[in-house]
Amino acid sequence: MSQDKQQRQRHIDKAGMLSIVRQCELLEVPRSSFYYKPLGESELNLELMRLIDEEYLLHPWLGVPRMTTWLRKDKGYKINPKRIERLYRLMGLSATGPKPNTSKKGKGALHRVYKYLLKGLKIVRPNQAWAMDITYIPVQGGYLYLCAIIDLYSRYVVGWSLSNAMSADWCKQTLQGAIARHGCPEILNTDQGSQFTAYEFCDWVTHPERGIKLSMDGKGRAIDNIFIERLWRSVKY
CATH class of the missing domain: 1.10.10 (Arc Repressor Mutant, subunit A)
Structure with a gap:
């Protein structure tokens, strides 16, 4: 890809008002070069x-x-x-059934696990609670990861982004974009994936200036985040 094309690619907003397809068309950037990076799987x-x-x-x-x-x-x-x-x-998969040793042990000092706060909670307004998750997306010749955030009241997707690697920084940037457009949620619910339990992510989310409470599903219990699991079914199939 030429330097000029690389510069145009950086202007693409993954969660902007225009679709990725339309942004690529306007900037004359091939969608294949934006989405796909070879990952070496057979x-x-x-x-x-x-x-x-x-x-x-x-x-x-x-x-x-x-x-x-x-x-x-x-x-x-x-x-x-x-x-x-x-x-x-x-x-990034795990079975939803209970497993032994589901405590915090083994995650290390750079990881944190928070209590599940949504049980019995009545969601009555926007920004009261968001759910955030990552899923695998197959693409031609490879795969990508999709991170999405939905408002549990409106069921509106408030933020999303694609990456060829899962990291705490990527998740944080996706959340930052959603907050910039919609404000802070009172509660953010995630699973116990290492990207979400990482100190870098947790410390930023729970900083007093944002006032966000972190909620985490029981380990291996995708059913706790049922609304975003339904979103994955809609997106993929």
């Missing part, structure tokens, strides 16, 4: 990721052993659980 792994993603959306309680069994028996793949375990980690 064709087999990309196909397995697609199948895992489709089945997981239908049955989010499936862990690595049961997903491996399904891929072997129903789809005919000769694979071992270690491969599927790696792909689960790569895709």
Whole structure:
């Protein structure tokens, strides 16, 4: 890509008023160069990721052993659980059923876990509670991660962005964009993914000047963030 084209690409606002497609057209930037960055996965792994993603959306309680069994028996793949375990980690997935050792142990001093605050809470106004999550998005020849934030009262997507890697800084920037446009929520609910439990993310969100309370799903319980799980189904299929 030429230097001039790279400069134009930087002008694209991932969560602006115009769609990414329209912004790319106006700036004469190919959508493929904006979205896709090769990530080095084999064709087999990309196909397995697609199948895992489709089945997981239908049955989010499936862990690595049961997903491996399904891929072997129903789809005919000769694979071992270690491969599927790696792909689960790569895709940011975990089964929704309870697991042993779901406490904070092992996350380390640079990670924090917060209580789940939405149970029994009546959502009656915009910005009372937002939900934020990351999902895997297959694209031609690879994949990307989509981070989205929805207002749990209006069910409106207040912020989103795409990346080829999951990081706390990326999540923070996505949230900053949403807050710049819509103001701060009273509560932000996430899962216990390492991007959201990272000190860098938690410290910024809970800073007194913002007044945001962090809420986190029970580990491995995607059902706690049910509204954004429904969004993923709508976005993908």
